Amino acid sequence: MNYKDFDLIKLITRIEGELTNETPLRIGVGREPPLGAPVDIAVYRVDGKPCIPGSSLKGVFRSLAESIAASKGIHVHSPWDKEEVEREVKSGSFCPICGIFGSTELASHIRIYDAYPKDDSARTFTKTGVSIDREFSAARPGLLFTEELVVPNVVWSFRMDVLNIRFLPEPDDGDPRAGLLKSLLDYLLKMGISVGARKSVGSGLVKLRQAMWFIYSLEGGEVKKVSEGSLEMSK
Numbered sequence: 506m507n508y509k510d511f512d513l514i515k516l517i518t519r520i521e522g523e524l525t526n527e528t529p530l531r532i533g534v535g536r537e538p539p540l541g542a543p544v545d546i547a548v549y550r551v552d553g554k555p556c557i558p559g560s561s562l563k564g565v566f567r568s569l570a571e572s573i574a575a576s577k578g579i580h581v582h583s584p585w586d587k588e589e590v591e592r593e594v595k596s597g598s599f600c601p602i603c604g605i606f607g608s609t610e611l612a613s614h615i616r617i618y619d620a621y622p623k624d625d626s627a628r629t630f631t632k633t634g635v636s637i638d639r640e641f642s643a644a645r646p647g648l649l650f651t652e653e654l655v656v657p658n659v660v661w662s663f664r665m666d667v668l669n670i671r672f673l674p675e676p677d678d679g680d681p682r683a684g685l686l687k688s689l690l691d692y693l694l695k696m697g698i699s700v701g702a703r704k705s706v707g708s709g710l711v712k713l714r715q716a717m718w719f720i721y722s723l724e725g726g727e728v729k730k731v732s733e734g735s736l737e738m739s740k
């Protein structure tokens with residue numbers, strides 16, 4: 506499929522809802538703490554507020570979409586597989602995953618916004634550990650470190666926009682990306698996904714809830730809302 510359709514905005518689907526982290530969450534800023542931070546690895550903040558960057562969410566969404574695609578028998582490649590990406594450009598035929606999330610050669614059809622706490626419940630706590638695991642051993646073997654995590658059950662804002670893919674209320678049968686997006690959202694509602702560090706110990710399990718969808722079209726240069734509804738789990 507040729508997904509280079511950015512010159513024509515036919516359809517914009519916006520999803521708005523809430524994310525909740527059911528387990529402690531650490532979206533860190535890497536090994537270097539901000540100057541003056543009392544912990545080695547601080548929670549990522551913007552203007553003093555904890556933040557789940559849209560780029561982090563997009564990364565885990567892509568991985569999940571790859572798993573879903575593979576389970577549907579769709580050929581999947583790594584986003585860093587240069588040969589495959591080049592092959593797609595030459596043939597003008599992109600895989601559904603690149604057709605949603607983009608590649609180095611194709612713009613993304615999805616935009617996920619940074620998520621912020623919806624109220625003041627986003628307290629944090631610090632944990633002390635010994636740097637024996639992979640993440641730290643190279644830098645400081647055997648040393649104590651502290652990391653900051655966001656407490657569970659914080660409610661975060663969630664917003665994403667999808668361009669020119671008709672997947673709601675029912676996915677377009679002729680577009681393999683549509684079914685993938687529908688399954689992805691369904692998974693986020695039912696199972697949730699792991700975001701941030703410490704996934705192996707269950708940290709950062711995030712679920713989507715209270716989500717609404719809005720479909721806009723561009724008619725005569727004006728954006729018009731065509732339809733809307735609430736996002737329901739499929740049975």
Ligand SMILES: [Zn+2]
Nearest residue numbers: 593599600603
């Ligand atoms: Zn691809």
